[in-house]
Amino acid sequence: MKLRIPAAYVTAVLLVVTVGGIAGWLVPFVQTPNAGGSGYTVEHVHIRADDRITTATLYLPDGDEQVPGVVFGAGSGTAPALYTNYGAAFATNGFAVLVAGQTRELEAGNPIYWEIRRDTSNIFEVAADNYANWATYLASHPRVDEDRLVLGGHSGGANSAYRVAYERDAEGVVAIAGRFPPETDEPFPTNLLLATGSEDSLVPPSKLTNVSAQLTGTALAPGQQVGSFANGTATRVTVAEGATHLSEADDPVLVRESTHWALRSVGESPPATLDITVRSIGSVLSQFLFGLVGVLAGTALTKRAVTRRREDRQRRDGIVALVWLAGFAVVLHTTVSQRVYHFGPMPAQVTKYVLLCGLLLGLGFLLDRAASSTSRADSRVGSALFDLGFLVGPAGAFVLLSTQFVTFQLVTTVVLSSVVLLVLAAVLAELAVLTVERRFRWAAVGVAVLWLMPAIVPPYL
Structure with missing residues (x-):
């Protein structure tokens, strides 16, 4: 039946x-109507330089006074939207933030959207050039104090932040899962936070120990910090328990550590709490x-x-x-x-x-x-x-x-x-x-x- x-x-x-x-x-929407924090505005911008155009998101704290700036490069193939928590955390704590994503070539003033890249031999140099353009854009913004700039990024964005720190003055660098530092004998020129997740198979904690040795001459274990913020030699390796390469984009530990590092790099005291809602x-x-x-x-x-x-x-x-x-x-x-x-x-x-x-x-x-x-x-x-x-x-x-x-x-x-x-x-x-x-x-x-x-x-x- x-x-x-x-x-x-x-x-x-x-x-x-x-x-x-x-x-x-x-x-x-009801429980967290201001998820990410408050006290800032968000604007989607396009940065044109060197016959290239980048899609980015600009966070500006409320007010008219000049504030320190943070450039944050998104990981390869990702979008600024993925790093909303970082933008919100920095902006809530008084930074103007530029989260930059994809960059495309321009031809006759228009983006070349149909583009295939086969030669990857100079990929780090091209990416660093793009990042330098982002830093120039943010530093020239009327709300930004160009002498108080922090460079940061995740994965590919972190790799570029390393390189640009050697090319222009910066108060600090926040490098999350950046496994390809530049090959140079010069000591790293500014405060450096190296961070990753304990479950990041692409950039395990041991890799950052090697990166710290390569850039600063000191092999740091997770949780270890050396140097001084006052003279730009502070270096630390931070590991977020349970975080994978993807979840590093919204991990509350890394968001907090990155914000604290940026604040201390520009001479500010970190607050007891971030005062933002991190949405995973x-x-x-x-x-x-x-x-x-x-x-x-x-x-x-x-x-x-x-x-x-x-x-x-x-x-x-x-x-x-x-x-x-x-x-x-x-x-x-x-x-x-x-x-x-x-x-x-x-x-x-x-x-x-x-x-x-x-x-x-x-x-x-x-x-x-x-x-x-x-x-x-x-x-x-x-x-x-x-x-x-x-x-x-x-x-x-x-x-x-x-x-x-x-x-x-x-x-x-x-x-x-x-x-x-x-x-x-x-x-x-x-x-x-x-x-x-x-x-x-x-x-x-x-x-x-x-x-x-x-x-x-x-x-x-």
């Missing part, structure tokens, strides 16, 4: 899940997942509602697909895109959009014709295979064409795109279960792919 669940029960469950998901998405990547992802669950359940509710009220199936399916797409866009934009990785749309990347749109339309047309000509597409397995073909085919071809199999660019891109495609695969599965017509579910997910993938495939400098 086949068990039948009353429709009213299903509707009630979907309603509860929808409300719960939306509540889980909204709670962080995990909490942001949890908020996104709550919102996503709410959107998926709400989409199912919408399907049930429009089925009872509308006889035109195409119109019903169009409404359902549109509800999902709108909800997904709102949830993603207010969570992951704000605090972890900024997803487009990026209107300037016309070439990428045209290519990806062509791949989606071309492969989508061929797959739709194939699905229409075989009865196998009507089965659950067959339908799922065609859905995956539409999702993975154009996206995979786009990634390979964009990176041209260059390992340096391919690894990060594949990881990020795989996560996005997994989420969209779950969405496709739900729309299929809701019997949304194939063309409508492909159209909705295709728009999401066209929106997200160009942001995931950045050029590197």
Whole structure:
């Protein structure tokens, strides 16, 4: 005997899940409306220099007086949004902060977004030149005291901070997981904080002991500090327990240590507490997942509602697909895109959009014709295979064409795109279960792919 669940029960469950998901998405906005701190403004800026342009975020403390500055370079392939906690901590404690991300070449005054980098022999020099431009930009800001500048960064950003410290005056350096210092016999010219996570497999604590020996002549163990801030020789190795290479971007211990080091480097006394709310990547992802669950359940509710009220199936399916797409866009934009990785749309990347749109339309047309000509597409397995073909085919071809199999660019891109495609695969599965017509579910997910993938495939400098 086949068990039948009353429709009213299903509707009630979907309603509860929808409300719960939306509540889980909204709670962080209510509990921590000023997450990251207060007393500063945030501005997204573009820095143009040497025929290059950098996307960055500028934090300025409230007021008109000059303040010390911190330049913070994001890790390779990441975005300024990932380092919101550092920007907030520095700004709350009186620093003007420039968190700089991707840099692109300019041609005739316009960014070259379609760019492949095969020669990596001078990658550190190019990155250091970019970092020097960021430091010049911040030092020239009317709110910044150019004589009280601190250089910092994570991973690739830290590698550049090392090098620029030899080229210009700085009160201190905050280097988080920087494993490639410059090869030089000159002693490091300023106060230096070396930090990493205990679970960082790329830059383990032992690596920083070697870096400290290379730069200062003294091999420091984790927790050890030597030198004096007064004469610019203070050096310390800090390890955050449990932090990985990625979670160093939001680890509260490293945020606190970095802020304290910057304050002491410019002659200020660190406060007893940071007075900010550090939001972890995990909490942001949890908020996104709550919102996503709410959107998926709400989409199912919408399907049930429009089925009872509308006889035109195409119109019903169009409404359902549109509800999902709108909800997904709102949830993603207010969570992951704000605090972890900024997803487009990026209107300037016309070439990428045209290519990806062509791949989606071309492969989508061929797959739709194939699905229409075989009865196998009507089965659950067959339908799922065609859905995956539409999702993975154009996206995979786009990634390979964009990176041209260059390992340096391919690894990060594949990881990020795989996560996005997994989420969209779950969405496709739900729309299929809701019997949304194939063309409508492909159209909705295709728009999401066209929106997200160009942001995931950045050029590197």
